[in-house]
Amino acid sequence: MSTAQKAKILQLIDSCCQNAKSTQLKSLSFVIGAVNGTTKEAKRTYIQEQCEFLEKLRQQKIREGRINILSMDAGVSNFAFSKMQLLNNDPLPKVLDWQKINLEEKFFQNLKKLSLNPAETSELVFNLTEYLFESMPIPDMFTIERQRTRTMSSRHILDPILKVNILEQILFSNLENKMKYTNKIPNTSKLRYMVCSSDPHRMTSYWCIPREETPTSSKKLKSNKHSKDSRIKLVKKILSTSILEGNSTSSTKLVEFIGVWNNRIRNALTKKKSFKLCDILEIQDNSGVRKDDDLADSFLHCLSWMEWLKNYESITELLNSKTLVKTQFGQVFEFCENKVQKLKFLQNTYNND
Amino acid sequence: MSTAQKAKILQLIDSCCQNAKSTQLKSLSFVIGAVNGTTKEAKRTYIQEQCEFLEKLRQQKIREGRINILSMDAGVSNFAFSKMQLLNNDPLPKVLDWQKINLEEKFFQNLKKLSLNPAETSELVFNLTEYLFESMPIPDMFTIERQRTRTMSSRHILDPILKVNILEQILFSNLENKMKYTNKIPNTSKLRYMVCSSDPHRMTSYWCIPREETPTSSKKLKSNKHSKDSRIKLVKKILSTSILEGNSTSSTKLVEFIGVWNNRIRNALTKKKSFKLCDILEIQDNSGVRKDDDLADSFLHCLSWMEWLKNYESITELLNSKTLVKTQFGQVFEFCENKVQKLKFLQNTYNND
Numbered sequence: 001m002s003t004a005q006k007a008k009i010l011q012l013i014d015s016c017c018q019n020a021k022s023t024q025l026k027s028l029s030f031v032i033g034a035v036n037g038t039t040k041e042a043k044r045t046y047i048q049e050q051c052e053f054l055e056k057l058r059q060q061k062i063r064e065g066r067i068n069i070l071s072m073d074a075g076v077s078n079f080a081f082s083k084m085q086l087l088n089n090d091p092l093p094k095v096l097d098w099q100k101i102n103l104e105e106k107f108f109q110n111l112k113k114l115s116l117n118p119a120e121t122s123e124l125v126f127n128l129t130e131y132l133f134e135s136m137p138i139p140d141m142f143t144i145e146r147q148r149t150r151t152m153s154s155r156h157i158l159d160p161i162l163k164v165n166i167l168e169q170i171l172f173s174n175l176e177n178k179m180k181y182t183n184k185i186p187n188t189s190k191l192r193y194m195v196c197s198s199d200p201h202r203m204t205s206y207w208c209i210p211r212e213e214t215p216t217s218s219k220k221l222k223s224n225k226h227s228k229d230s231r232i233k234l235v236k237k238i239l240s241t242s243i244l245e246g247n248s249t250s251s252t253k254l255v256e257f258i259g260v261w262n263n264r265i266r267n268a269l270t271k272k273k274s275f276k277l278c279d280i281l282e283i284q285d286n287s288g289v290r291k292d293d294d295l296a297d298s299f300l301h302c303l304s305w306m307e308w309l310k311n312y313e314s315i316t317e318l319l320n321s322k323t324l325v326k327t328q329f330g331q332v333f334e335f336c337e338n339k340v341q342k343l344k345f346l347q348n349t350y351n352n353d
Numbered sequence: 354m355s356t357a358q359k360a361k362i363l364q365l366i367d368s369c370c371q372n373a374k375s376t377q378l379k380s381l382s383f384v385i386g387a388v389n390g391t392t393k394e395a396k397r398t399y400i401q402e403q404c405e406f407l408e409k410l411r412q413q414k415i416r417e418g419r420i421n422i423l424s425m426d427a428g429v430s431n432f433a434f435s436k437m438q439l440l441n442n443d444p445l446p447k448v449l450d451w452q453k454i455n456l457e458e459k460f461f462q463n464l465k466k467l468s469l470n471p472a473e474t475s476e477l478v479f480n481l482t483e484y485l486f487e488s489m490p491i492p493d494m495f496t497i498e499r500q501r502t503r504t505m506s507s508r509h510i511l512d513p514i515l516k517v518n519i520l521e522q523i524l525f526s527n528l529e530n531k532m533k534y535t536n537k538i539p540n541t542s543k544l545r546y547m548v549c550s551s552d553p554h555r556m557t558s559y560w561c562i563p564r565e566e567t568p569t570s571s572k573k574l575k576s577n578k579h580s581k582d583s584r585i586k587l588v589k590k591i592l593s594t595s596i597l598e599g600n601s602t603s604s605t606k607l608v609e610f611i612g613v614w615n616n617r618i619r620n621a622l623t624k625k626k627s628f629k630l631c632d633i634l635e636i637q638d639n640s641g642v643r644k645d646d647d648l649a650d651s652f653l654h655c656l657s658w659m660e661w662l663k664n665y666e667s668i669t670e671l672l673n674s675k676t677l678v679k680t681q682f683g684q685v686f687e688f689c690e691n692k693v694q695k696l697k698f699l700q701n702t703y704n705n706d
Contacts, residue, residue, distance in 0.1 A: 181534035
């Protein structure tokens with residue numbers, strides 16, 4: 001990876017931010033998935049941090065001609081992940097894999113419940129880590145949804161939340177260490193991927209831009225249940241649009257489904273209007289609870305990173321163009337503002353359907 | 354490791370337990386550090402589980418001529434570990450290493466506090482894992498004190514306890530995975546160690562056998578603070594006895610200190626009667642709080658495993674002897690009862706000093 005190139009582009013972006021208004025910095029942070037800092041200074045620092053990641057992905061995509069991202073939403077009985085690929089000249093990412101697993105069923109054959117005994121968690125998460133490498137291609141980036149450590153109401157943490165935090169942390173560490181130890185093996189192809197936490201808040205705010213808040217709507221909008229349902233609804237819309245709209249340049253089409261996925265979604269659509277995501281994945285969730293939210297979230301995390309990377313690529317192209325620097329900076333913030341409007345348009349279209 | 358040999362000895366021990374009284378099974382569980390089951394059936398199962406571990410250690414010791422155990426008490430600012438070695442024909446284990454580390458100081462150069470950001474915990478615990486392999490010999494077993502997941506009074510879990518649970522779990526997993534991945538490297542010497550959780554309750558009850566409970570004493574005895582102080586006091590006694598009693602067969606001598614340790618303990622003893630364990634390790638704990646309890650606990654965990662292994666070896670010798678089976682079984686429980694009495698004598702001697 002060319003460090004000089006990276007330093008140059010990060011420097012260009014920071015110069016672009018130097019004299020920008022706070023609202024401009026906010027929209028730039030939004031379209032690349034950066035934390036939105038409370039001060040201009042903090043906004044610039046967070047923008048640089050996120051660009052650091054995205055620049056690595058951009059250069060890997062140039063090198064390999066494509067980028068593969070696997071995004072996970074960790075849970076013991078509901079572990080969901082989605083894997084997508086973006087080719088160099090394709091406008092839309094393709095869905096390669098999308099699964100929900102009951103970890104106790106898959107790795108303990110339901111013979112035991114996952115206790116907090118470190119020997120058991122170590123064994124289970126090692127097998128899960130190896131499972132994520134079974135299907136090719138190996139991702140260039142693994143993202144794991146960042147778990148909250150607080151129960152909504154109290155400053156304490158409950159057992160199930162402790163368990164999923166431990167699962168998230170060991171998985172993150174295992175993925176990094178597998179690369180460190182495997183790359184010590186001489187004469188073998190080196191593993192080269194990134195592991196990164198994905199913030200559920202930034203994912204949610206990218207896809208559900210709060211409309212002008214009316215007193216009643218904002219309370220309802222913020223309820224956890226409502227936010228989950230709206231994300232599931234959004235993913236179903238993205239799926240149906242992807243199948244029904246053949247032409248991949250239409251603005252409301254965000255992702256491609258290939259092969260088996262195409263038929264499954266078509267079947268689910270034709271069978272009944274209100275299908276479940278679990279139906280598409282043909283999940284016989286014998287635990288009875290056919291939850292869709294983990295599937296929706298893992299899908300949206302993956303799609304967010306693809307969107308943030310594409311937006312970042314557009315920004316770097318503007319900054320590498322031959323036009324005057326001042327014009328470039330103006331074009332960058334214009335691009336960001338347009339992107340925000342497009343997303344609002346998309347959400348309105350989907351909500352009005 | 355000869356599986357047949359292992360199966361044979363485990364079978365012999367179970368036959369020995371088959372017709373034993375509950376009190377006999379209790380003393381056998383006690384001297385080998387097994388969980389004390391509530392029923393005879395449960396006692397036998399837990400005895401077998403513990404013997405499985407100890408048999409692996411015993412065979413490794415026969416093969417290598419010695420056994421090295423490294424025991425840890427995890428904490429972010431107070432990470433303590435103790436490493437001991439037991440040679441085949443030596444009656445007492447030797448202390449090879451004994452440290453307390455402030456993890457943020459050592460691995461983050463105090464530049465940042467350990468947040469629960471998985472990227473930071475992964476980086477810190479990887480460096481800690483590698484650090485544990487820096488000094489030779491590589492242990493045959495790593496034990497990590499099992500952390501409680503509950504705050505004493507409430508059914509909830511507080512942040513610091515979440516952090517130390519995550520530290521314990523990632524460390525356990527890292528140690529196991531380092532071996533799995535490293536052993537995939539062709540033509541390199543294989544890593545061969547065990548990783549096991551060490552139960553603080555079993556350690557504490559081995560060294561602080563509750564005297565006949567009087568109403569007042571039992572409440573005081575059970576207070577967490579009192580139990581910690583008595584363990585620190587016990588370790589100081591073990592240290593001073595080890596130095597002052599040259600002859601290693603005296604019943605109150607439990608461990609050998611060699612080289613630099615000898616002088617440090619002697620200096621600490623001569624300087625002032627009430628020395629701190631931190632003084633011996635020359636820890637300038639600039640955090641101001643020179644806590645001794647982590648040092649004491651890591652020491653006692655390690656010494657417990659050495660004691661449980663030695664007791665297990667004595668039991669297997671009795672069961673492998675030429676005498677009548679019935680007599681062997683009687684001798685086993687006699688040995689256990691004597692061991693319990695010796696420990697009570699030791700504690701009384703120490704407490705009366």
